[in-house]
Amino acid sequence: MASKKAHQASGIAAGILAAVIVVHRGAGGPFQLLAMLALVAGAWGGTAPDWLEIAWWRKKHRGKRRLWITHRTLTHWGIPWVTLLWYSYVSLNSAGWAPVAFGFAAGGLMHLLTDWPNPMGVPWIFRRHSLSMWRSGNLEFVVILLSWSLCAGVADGLLFNGVHTTRLIALCQSQLKNFSGDAVTKVIPRQFIRQFKT
Numbered sequence: 503m504a505s506k507k508a509h510q511a512s513g514i515a516a517g518i519l520a521a522v523i524v525v526h527r528g529a530g531g532p533f534q535l536l537a538m539l540a541l542v543a544g545a546w547g548g549t550a551p552d553w554l555e556i557a558w559w560r561k562k563h564r565g566k567r568r569l570w571i572t573h574r575t576l577t578h579w580g581i582p583w584v585t586l587l588w589y590s591y592v593s594l595n596s597a598g599w600a601p602v603a604f605g606f607a608a609g610g611l612m613h614l615l616t617d618w619p620n621p622m623g624v625p626w627i628f629r630r631h632s633l634s635m636w637r638s639g640n641l642e643f644v645v646i647l648l649s650w651s652l653c654a655g656v657a658d659g660l661l662f663n664g665v666h667t668t669r670l671i672a673l674c675q676s677q678l679k680n681f682s683g684d685a686v687t688k689v690i691p692r693q694f695i696r697q698f699k700t
Contacts, residue, residue: 506552508645509613510545511548512612512613512615512649513545514548516545516548516612516649517545519656520541521534522660523591526660530601539602539605543601543604544612547605547607547609547612548609548610550610551614554577579626586603586610612649616649619632620632621634
């Protein structure tokens with residue numbers, strides 16, 4: 503499980519992307535208020551699968567809240583989150599609640615994506631599935647970096663036809679072509695450099 507901070511950071515990224523999609527679809531409302539609410543809902547949805555498990559109506563046990571269901575079961579199930587995301591997306595221009603629900607679902611889905619790489623995994627359809635890439639709490643900067651990069655790339659594609667992403671890729675390629683000499687090959691193996699050169 504990623505930490506609460508990692509879920510919050512990736513939820514904010516999902517909220518920003520949801521707000522961009524709401525604006526792109528023309529469902530932002532007056533002064534883009536619904537787009538801003540989608541952003542806030544995305545940040546809130548980024549932690550939702552965890553706090554939806556807590557039994558708020560029960561007393562704390564040893565200083566901790568009790569769960570009403572087992573961790574990473576029903577609230578981490580992929581089908582309801584994908585369904586909510588899809589239904590709210592198709593309802594963006596016809597229902598006032600849709601942008602907020604879309605942002606919330608985007609944040610919840612991002613939560614599942616950030617939990618997916620660790621060994622416990624998430625139940626996407628029937629059983630839990632894990633990418634088994636790292637243990638819980640490790641490499642969280644990678645999760646945050648990937649979530650923000652994904653959201654920034656999609657937002658750039660929607661708002662600017664991918665101009666900035668294309669420029670960034672071209673810049674990275676030109677910098678890789680400039681890598682040569684002994685100082686670089688001592689730090690980075692030649693096989694690694696060759697695979698990026700065109």
